[in-house]
Amino acid sequence: MQTITVLGAGYVGVTSAVLFAHAGYKVYLIEPMEKRLEIIKTGKSFFYEAGVDxxxxxxxEDGRLVPTNDYSLCIPESDVVFSCVGTPDNPDGSSNLSFVFASAGQTAEHAKEGLIFVQKSTVPVGTxxxxxxxxxxxxxxxSYVSNPEFLREGTAISDTxxxxxxxxxxxxxxxxxxxxxxYRQLESKRDDIAKIAGIKTLSQKGQYIATSRNSAELVKVASNAFLALKITFANSIAKLADAADADINEVMNAVGADPRIGRAFLNAGxxxxxxxxxxDVSGLISSGLSYGVDLNIMQEAQNENNSMPGYIIEKLNHEFDGGLVNKRVAVLGLAFKSGTSDVRKSPGVAMANILSERGATVTAYDPKANEEASEDLNDDIRVxxxxxxAISVADAVIVATDWPEFLDYSFENYAKSATVFVDAMNRFSPADIKAAGLKYIGVGRS
Ligand SMILES: NC(=O)c1ccc[n+]([C@@H]2O[C@H](COP(=O)([O-])OP(=O)(O)OC[C@H]3O[C@@H](n4cnc5c(N)ncnc54)[C@H](O)[C@@H]3O)[C@@H](O)[C@H]2O)c1
Structure with missing residues (x-):
């Protein structure tokens, strides 16, 4: 049996480590952040993700997975090291690779000959x-192998x-x-693991793709950049739909019916x-420039994306004579997407903060992310x-994240105090919302 060490107990590291352990490997999970490590040692994760705990x-419990902060304990007996350390962005948008090089250096210090070092962290091509x-x-x-990670928070176990x-x-x-x-070993055990995790088994047959090191690095950032472009394209067309009285969902359903285009990631919001x-987008722009390649298209996408929370709040502002000052607005959904407690660069948090800065009285609620969001929300926002x-005395309700709890909530209850309903992910039927007596605001659904 091989021994694996996973570096970094974040969203990717924890998911990978638990799955490798259940696939039959002896796994060490290295995490330097004491608070995270102590939580993980109790058999719990510091974040919410279905099946992980x-x-x-x-x-x-049965000793297949050992969380530690000690490189000297586990690297000498490891055959394979998976690096899942963070690669946040620097203030100029470039990738901060300090954790990548620090963890590689610490690994080299203790590695036995023939170790395979696998990079799962998203890094610029050339790293x-x-x-x-x-x-x-x-x-x-x-030997170094680039093995980019494609899991999505909210469906991380199933995706892997x-x-x-x-x-x-x-x-x-x-x-x-x-x-x-x-991964073949993991695949051979996947249905058993899915049952323990309490998630659905699927019949999906994936591909194993071997490439050069640099191609693998570029596959990851190019994939995310393309998806970001699709979302941004839908949002740009949604603004036109708003102005021209069309419905972006009808538009994108028909656009996406063309198999050359596909419907996925064309939801405006x-x-x-x-x-x-x-x-990843800002890192790609920066890494392009380091090779003398100007990826202007991605900068435009990033700008357009950053405009969306403000665009939606502006639509709400138009609904109120006298604007948002002293208006009571409930923001439902603070996680950046449903199924996770992750609030990094969350549009829900951004909208709540814009509202508070424009003088509104803001309440906010998320089924899983209240605690993580609290640090990022302006002080005057009541969680x-x-x-x-959250909605008890609101003039307007914004559904910023499509948690089932919000989709299944009674429309009549939304209308108990509020008069305006903002569907920031276009997940509701405008007719149903209007039938409940609320003014409906979507994105591109005028
Ligand atoms: N979160 C996702 O959905 C996702 C999906 C695909 C790829 N990725 C990529 O995977 C990487 C990890 O992402 P994440 O969301 O898990 O990050 P994260 O910030 O949640 O976790 C990274 C962890 O690495 C730890 N760390 C820092 N220095 C270390 C060191 N020297 N040795 C060991 N551990 C160290 C940190 O303390 C932290 O707990 C990033 O490059 C990210 O872009 C993330």
């Missing part, structure tokens, strides 16, 4: 070459078990095959957020414990 507690230089200067025989593709790229072909073998798209509490 079930897999984490059982793997820790692997520089990490290899770290290994060379430590005089260690470590029932993947559409696993990409691995590197100069050492046998190391690339060894990395793909880890408050724009993308999270720990990936915004920083509530339930939908009922």
């Amino acid at each position: 079930e897999l984490l507690s059982s793997a820790i 692997g070459e520089k990490v290899e230089e770290v290994f060379d200067s430590a005089d260690k025989d470590i 078990l029932y993947f559409d593709r696993v990409v691995a790229g590197g100069a050492n072909k046998s190391s690339v095959e060894s990395v793909l073998d880890v 408050r724009g993308y957020g999270g720990g990936c798209f915004p920083k 509530c414990e339930s939908t009922d509490e």
Whole structure:
């Protein structure tokens, strides 16, 4: 049995570590942040993600997964190291690779000969070459494989078990095959693991794709950039639909029916957020410039995306004579998407803060992300414990994240105090909302 160490107990690291442990590997999970490590040691994750806690507690209990902060304990006996450390953006939009190089250096210090170092963190193309230089200067025989991560928060376990593709790229072909073998082993156990996690089994057959190191690095950022472009395109057309009295959902349903285009990621709304798209797009722009390539199209997409929370708030502002000052607005949904507690670059948080800065009295609520959002919300925003509490005296309600709890909530109750309903993800039927006596505001659904 091989021993695996996963570096970084974040969204990706925890998910990968629990799945590798349940696939039959002995797994160490290294996390330097004490608070996170202590929570994980109790068999719980610090974030909400369906199925993760079930897999984490059982793997820790029977000793297959060992959380630690000690490189010297686990790297010497590891055959494969998966690096899942954070790659946040710098203030200028470029990727901050300090964790990537620090973790590679710490690994090199303790690695045995022949170690395979797998980069799952999203890094700019060309990073692997520089990490290899770290290994060379430590005089260690470590082979580097780029294995970009495609999981989505909210469906992380399912995405990893029932993947559409696993990409691995590197100069050492046998190391690339060894990395793909880890996923083959995981695939062979996936239905059993899904049952423990309490998620649906699927019949999906994914592809194993071996590439060069640099191609693998570029696959990841190019994929996210393309999806960001699709979302942004839908939002740009939605603004035109608003102005021209068309319905963006009808438009995109028909546009997406063309198989050359596809319907996915053509939902207009408050724009993308999270720990990936915004920083991956800005990182791509910056890495392009470092090679002398101007990816102007991505800068335009980023600008357009950043405009969406303000665009929606402006639409709400128009509804009130005298504007938003002293208007009571409830923002429902603070996670950047449903199914997660992650609030990084969350459009719901952005809208709540814009409202407070424009003089509105803001209440906010999220079923899973209240605690994580509190730090990012302006001080005058009151975080509530339930939908009922948040909307109890509101003049307007904004559904910023499409949690089932908000989609299934009674429209009549939304209308108890509020007169205006903002559907920031275009998930409601305007007719139903109007029937409940509310003025409906969507994005591109005038
Ligand atoms: N979150 C996602 O949905 C997602 C999806 C695909 C790819 N990615 C990419 O995966 C990477 C990780 O993302 P995340 O969301 O899990 O990040 P995160 O910030 O939640 O977690 C990263 C963890 O790495 C730890 N860390 C920092 N330095 C370390 C070191 N030297 N050794 C060990 N651990 C260290 C941090 O303390 C942190 O807990 C990023 O590059 C991200 O772009 C994320």
